[in-house]
Amino acid sequence: MQGGNQTMVKEFILRGFSINVVGQSVIFTLVLVIYILTLIGNITIVRLVWSNPILQKPMYMFIANLSFVEIWYTTSTVPKIMAGFLTKNNYISFTGCFLQYFFFFSLGTTECFLLAVMGYDRYLAICHPLRYSMLMSSRKCLCLGASCWIAGFVWSVVPVSLISQLPFCQENEIDHILCDTGPLLEIACVRDFMTELASSISSSSMLLVTFSSTCISYAFIIHTIVRIPSSSGRHKAFSTCASHLTVVIMLYGCAMYMYVRPTGQHSLRYDKLLTTIYTILTPFLNPIIYSLRNKEFVKVVKKVMRH
Template identity: 75%
Template sequence: MLGENQTEVKDFILRGLYVDGSAQPVVFTLILLIYVLTLVGNMLIMLLVWSNPSLHKPMYIFLGNLSFVEIWYTTTTVPKILSGFLSRNNFISFTGCFLQFFFFFSLGTTECFLLTIMGYDRYLAICQPLRYNVLMSSRICLWLATYCWISGFLWSILPVSLISQLPFCGENEIDHILCDTGPLLEISCVRDFTIEVACSICTSSMLVATFSFTCISYAFIIQTIVRIPSAAGRRKAFSTCASHLIVVITFFGCAMYMYVRPSGKHPFHYDKLVAILYTIVTPLLNPVIYSLRNKEFIKAVQKFMSH
């Protein structure tokens, strides 16, 4: 039971980034620039995939979905981070905080599923080339993309609903750049072990399962590539999945550091730096990595620019 003198929290304060006064304009401008480039780059990928018939393939359809996820994934956090530089107290309402938490978690989970399916697509293309068009038909591709979106949002309902039911009173300062599992559990009036374990299992099982499935796909891909007799053939085969592999390592590495670890006190300044990497930097890497390392995509860009 809560004491009578405890007041229910109506809003929270996101402490955000600790930056010296003289460096604030520089950091604000840098984050704003990255955000704008992320939006423009991912919108360009979506436009190219939609408008160019040569890119109407499962690999690029999944990439277009990933770009759409990245746009909204970064938009759930970056505008609020930027507002923290412009206001003394970066308030966010109770409802706004949990809406941010839900969409951030849902879009992040959707990205995990999409990256896993993209790894499976590369496995079929390299290891099952003769059956690829049957195993990854347009209908199956559309079904898998839809599955990623539905699963991503459904998976997030449990942890968000459980944490939203916890009592929040007194302390309302969240020492983080966004409303997330750890910081919200930290300021809750009551530490519920069952809820903490349930949230931890829900998040970590999803990350471990998707990452493991991706690793299995790449184990078969590497096994097939090393059997290709010519060096040129091996390079060509690996180049088709190198961009995806870079994104997977970056995204899953940061996410697993944050969510697949023992419970307890963790230095929030390290968590903030990692969170910046996977909420601000990684969404920018998506268009950069795929556009620079994919010849077919570069040709589509050149054709688009020539019109």
């Protein structure tokens, strides 16, 4: 696969966005503020859930897991993205690039599995309310949460390992804001069909399986909600799912476009913009969506603030 005169790449350059100095300063400040607020919001959710008995229920335990994922998901990418606005050439070592890629892919996959499990949890709560405590016990909640983390990291091993074994020579500029599948395959010295196929199958199958699972859960949920006789009962049931649906639509809308699409030429500007949405904005909005739309959570926050 490698020619005899190839010089192997030891570091990459992340091109990021091509904007002027003033624009870079403005975006850097905005991203920094969003990153800090993201950490504060998600850390607050984790601490509140783990320290308040009222919130130690499966639904909130899954939300706390999701917030914990978001803390590390943003930390694995956003600091390096911000560094790109401060330096002309945003260098990242070969090892650092693939570590970022592994954690970005693994934590993103974990988030998708968690969203699918959260959909299943809402299905049990709404469609089988009398048996909910038995069907979703604390032990089962713990096992499902742990399974999401294990599956997320195991799922990522094969594609990351295969791409890291490709030869990279001469061209070391990644026209993206982070190390991701498509940009890395673009600058490899050779086109390895099996590696591209395995990477495509890995990401697209994970997205389709978790998204389909979530959709099936909500199909049953909607079918149950429309049969509730009172309008207040229907509104209450749907309001508990609205926040979760919002996050699902935002995340999968961007991820599906990025990873479940035919190979070929795609607009790099749109790719960078969509990556920014699900890398920076979605983790920032999650605490707001889950906390402000949940009366029980707001009640606990007010109680903590009073004391």
